[in-house]
Amino acid sequence: MSHLATPVDPPTARPSFDKFVLFDVIPHEQLNKQRRALMFFLQLAITSERTLVLPRARLLRRVGGSFAKEAEYVRWSELFNISLLQRRHSVMDLETFLDEHGQVETLVPISGCEPTAEATVVQFNGLPVRMERTECKSGHRVGSRLMSEPSRSIAFLGTSDQAAPSTVAPLRPYVRYEQSIYDTARDFVQRTFGTEPFVAIHWRRTDFLRVRTTQPGVLQSADDVVTHARQLMARHGIKKVYLATDSDDAAELAVVTAQLQPARFERAWAAEGLQAKAALANVEIAICGMASFFLGTKTSSYTLAIVEERQAVFGFAADTASNMDTPPVRATDKQEL
Numbered sequence: 001m002s003h004l005a006t007p008v009d010p011p012t013a014r015p016s017f018d019k020f021v022l023f024d025v026i027p028h029e030q031l032n033k034q035r036r037a038l039m040f041f042l043q044l045a046i047t048s049e050r051t052l053v054l055p056r057a058r059l060l061r062r063v064g065g066s067f068a069k070e071a072e073y074v075r076w077s078e079l080f081n082i083s084l085l086q087r088r089h090s091v092m093d094l095e096t097f098l099d100e101h102g103q104v105e106t107l108v109p110i111s112g113c114e115p116t117a118e119a120t121v122v123q124f125n126g127l128p129v130r131m132e133r134t135e136c137k138s139g140h141r142v143g144s145r146l147m148s149e150p151s152r153s154i155a156f157l158g159t160s161d162q163a164a165p166s167t168v169a170p171l172r173p174y175v176r177y178e179q180s181i182y183d184t185a186r187d188f189v190q191r192t193f194g195t196e197p198f199v200a201i202h203w204r205r206t207d208f209l210r211v212r213t214t215q216p217g218v219l220q221s222a223d224d225v226v227t228h229a230r231q232l233m234a235r236h237g238i239k240k241v242y243l244a245t246d247s248d249d250a251a252e253l254a255v256v257t258a259q260l261q262p263a264r265f266e267r268a269w270a271a272e273g274l275q276a277k278a279a280l281a282n283v284e285i286a287i288c289g290m291a292s293f294f295l296g297t298k299t300s301s302y303t304l305a306i307v308e309e310r311q312a313v314f315g316f317a318a319d320t321a322s323n324m325d326t327p328p329v330r331a332t333d334k335q336e337l
Helices: 031-048 082-088 094-101 165-174 179-193 222-236 250-260 274-290 301-312 331-336
Strands: 020-025 051-054 057-059 072-074 091-093 103-109 120-124 127-134 153-159 198-203 240-245 293-297 321-324
Touching (some): 031 051, 031 057, 031 153, 051 094, 057 274, 072 274, 120 153, 165 301, 198 274, 301 321
Parallel strands (some): 103 153, 198 240, 293 321
Antiparallel strands (some): 120 127
């Protein structure tokens, strides 16, 4: 089992800046994509020498195949390590910014924009915020031109921008969960596996069964997962498995359980709120981050978060993680051929 990696020790304090950049993602982006948006704007804040104002994390409740319009919000620091982030760049949370400044000078909506020099109050990250003026931009992505404007504070509303891999690599060691997530994950791994190596699997189901049916290699049956895992385990002489999945199909879960006997980190989801569920998901990311090898689901942002965690926090090589792809040929299939 790996231990938590320690990022390169930068200065314990970064200079603060008297200009600010704020952002709020489109409402349906889940937490892992919110974090990638944060890294996109963190890089903009670094290059433009502005303090990054952290939005509250938006927690979504799934209702059927979509999300409820009503979301819950928690401060970023309730889920992530802000002290470590501040070692990389000057940041502050949205509530503190509003307490100190009261308003934003320039609002930049990503869609449905009408420029105006008049002040308006808009819903920004679930809060009513006074915006002194509105400026429209052309194109889809947020660029650096607006960042050089004299406005002390600029807020981007409804962004879907995500940090590219080249941007993520140097920033991701500083964008980590708060420490109790890692402590809980480490305790579980030590109690469950001791010093034995294990393979972790992220098997995405639920909404992917509806929205990923035409994408090759994304959907994996229970038998496919078992075959992928057994081939990887045989290759490296590993006997233990951890499974992270959103599957609610008792029959397919029974197949995987019978064949692999995977460990799982389970708590009473139905009895807990959205913040507890978000913490549970983050613990599972950390557990998968500690595995000797990892198998993920193609196109899943949750799998991507695990891969980043493995490399940036736990120091694993890139080739210790892969996505399950074209279903492998099983022994019985070979016999039929």
